[in-house]
Amino acid sequence: MPTLILALLALAQTEEPRPKLPHVPMYGLNAGTYLPASAAVRTRFGGNWFSFSPGLGPVIPPPIPMLMSDTTLMTQAKQVGAFNNRAFMALLGAQYQWPLYSLKPVEGEKLRLPTFMPYAGVSLGGAYANLRSEADGLNTGSVAPYGSVYIGTAVGMGAFAEARWRSVGALHGLNLSGLELGVGLRF
Numbered sequence: 001m002p003t004l005i006l007a008l009l010a011l012a013q014t015e016e017p018r019p020k021l022p023h024v025p026m027y028g029l030n031a032g033t034y035l036p037a038s039a040a041v042r043t044r045f046g047g048n049w050f051s052f053s054p055g056l057g058p059v060i061p062p063p064i065p066m067l068m069s070d071t072t073l074m075t076q077a078k079q080v081g082a083f084n085n086r087a088f089m090a091l092l093g094a095q096y097q098w099p100l101y102s103l104k105p106v107e108g109e110k111l112r113l114p115t116f117m118p119y120a121g122v123s124l125g126g127a128y129a130n131l132r133s134e135a136d137g138l139n140t141g142s143v144a145p146y147g148s149v150y151i152g153t154a155v156g157m158g159a160f161a162e163a164r165w166r167s168v169g170a171l172h173g174l175n176l177s178g179l180e181l182g183v184g185l186r187f
Helices: 002-014 039-045
Strands: 027-036 049-056 066-080 083-099 116-133 138-155 159-168 178-186
Touching: 027 039, 027 066, 039 066, 039 083, 039 116, 049 178, 066 116, 083 138
Parallel strands: none
Antiparallel strands: 027 049, 027 178, 049 066, 066 083, 083 116, 116 138, 138 159, 159 178
């Protein structure tokens, strides 16, 4: 029995230590600009809206397709003559994202993540818009469906950049669809 214990102790000492996993940042902020496609919307509310959302989860696109949440808030205010117009839009939905890269391990080397990891995706959900245009007598909130297609790239493990076309159902005769350009950071 003492020989078995000594053999197990010797074996335990020769085992290589397990590699330490890198820290994967999970929380941060996503921010960008939203560019409405409609000339009527740009005239009433401005052509460059601020978009933001909480950054939850890693920015590294998974190596397999994955279903995730899509939550974004957008806001803009514009003075038009004597009128103070404002727009607020909240989007809540689900997105399906897939990688546009593959991890190819080299025999005998550690698996390394590329610096840039491109991805693409689609999303569907509901949009709540609260619009105020005094000249039009508009001061109300409404809900409509939305969908989006997007492409982006993760940069390392803590940042991403993407372009997203958002198609939003008509609200009060206004087409709120547009292009969103955004970045995200994780800490």
